[in-house]
Amino acid sequence: MKKVILILISSILLITMITGCNGEDINEISNQLVEDMESNKTEKVVENDEEKIMKDFNNAIKGDIEPFLLVKLIDDIIDKVKVDYAIEMVLKLEEIQGNYIERYTEELFMEEYQMELITLSDVFDSELADKEYASEDYLFFSVDKIKDIKNESLKQLVEKIIQGKYKLINMEGAYYPIIDYEGLKVYEAYLSEDIKEYIDLKSMESNMPVILDGGITISFDELAERLIRTENYLLKYPDSVKHEEILRLYGVYLKFYFEGSPNTLIYDYETKTIKEHVLASYEKVKNMEGTITSGIVSKYLDIIKENDNLIDENVLSKVTELHSLAIATLEEQN
Structure with a gap:
């Protein structure tokens, strides 16, 4: 609104000056007015584009969208919006990730899924049992092992969990999904300092609870x-x-x-x-x-x-x- 007012003021001043200008000056002033209007029009288009992007984004998350699909959507559009909108997208992703943890946990306990995951995971080093602190080596299911999953349904499940920016963590002999805040750092360039540092703090916990x-x-x-x-x-x-x-x-x-x-x-x-x-x-x-x-x-x-x-x-x-x-x-x- 301020920019529109400034342009109007500038226009009034220029029109006032026209009476004292020759034809060449008038043409120059006219060209400048057109340039100013075109610049303002471009800014409006960009703003309208962002509004449309966010409208489409909000429509997409009204339904039951899974985190891995939301990640793909955000990856495509986050560089096209301002910081406030980028923050809104990432925090909404975090919220939906949290909502899906229980659902994914239930799916991971179907059939013999846990047995296959445990079989493929790194063997627990019994020597660590006597140590005071845990090792990351056995806590998380390795992404490299996904290709070795024989059950196709389990493989697809694990793939979409990982693509949704989760980790599978071993707790009491079974794997559970947790939000991978380290993975969310790919969006830091688009976020405010407080949200970047928030993600950094939370990544310490997701890397090692x-x-x-x-x-x-x-x-x-x-x-x-x-x-x-x-x-x-x-x-x-x-x-x-x-x-x-x-x-x-x-x-x-x-x-x-x-x-x-x-x-x-x-x-x-x-x-x-x-x-x-x-x-x-x-x-x-x-x-x-x-x-x-x-x-x-x-x-x-x-x-x-x-x-x-x-x-x-x-x-x-x-x-x-x-x-x-x-x-x-x-x-x-x-």
């Missing part, structure tokens, strides 16, 4: 790094549409960081003494001055030390209060 089969899969130093990165996001993008989701993710990370998990205790089972690597990680975070996380971890560390480094109910009962304080402090930054 923090918890699997009751055990923490990464080191406590890596978990601390995720905490700091999520905190940085929350402070940097308080108005992001994904702020609440990242805040929940921060809360999950903090809970596991403070309590461990059933299969990854933060203390020695016999003595109840906090494990050295956990204590060392807490000390590192405490020294990260200027972060909300460091302040909360410092308070927790004081509680532990006052309890002679024993992790019992006296310590664990304080986690909920510290957790709530961390979340409240982050929310106050908005």
Whole structure:
């Protein structure tokens, strides 16, 4: 609208000037007016094209469109629209991917599908069972193995799941689909900074979920790094549409960081003494001055030390209060 008004103003000024111009000047002015109008017309056409693209996109997702088909559609049109529309497309894809997880899970448990997938997957290294952290080698079904699937129906199912930007992750001896945020990074060039960083944060989780089969899969130093990165996001993008989701993710990370998990205790089972690597990680975070996380971890560390480094109910009962304080402090930054 502003551009139209400016052109009208320019036109009025030029018409006013015409009375003082010779024929040659008039022709030049007239040509300039035509060029300005044509330029504005082109901009309108582009805008109208984007509106039509989004109208067609929204019509396409009204039906029961599968993620792999939606990916193909987005791949064809995302470079033809502005950032806001590109964000809308990618977030809608994420939503539909989430809606399809249960359906694809049910299909993967039909017939002997799981047995064939497990047979084709990399053999679990029994030596890893005694290690504290998981290995990526056996977590995900390799795309290279799709060609070896003999059951044609299963092969087609796995192909469209992968094409829909999922991964198949091994949990408790079976494969389940999860959104492959690493795969969504192909759209980053078309997105805003907050959505790009959101996808980056979520890709850490899809590349290696923090918890699997009751055990923490990464080191406590890596978990601390995720905490700091999520905190940085929350402070940097308080108005992001994904702020609440990242805040929940921060809360999950903090809970596991403070309590461990059933299969990854933060203390020695016999003595109840906090494990050295956990204590060392807490000390590192405490020294990260200027972060909300460091302040909360410092308070927790004081509680532990006052309890002679024993992790019992006296310590664990304080986690909920510290957790709530961390979340409240982050929310106050908005």
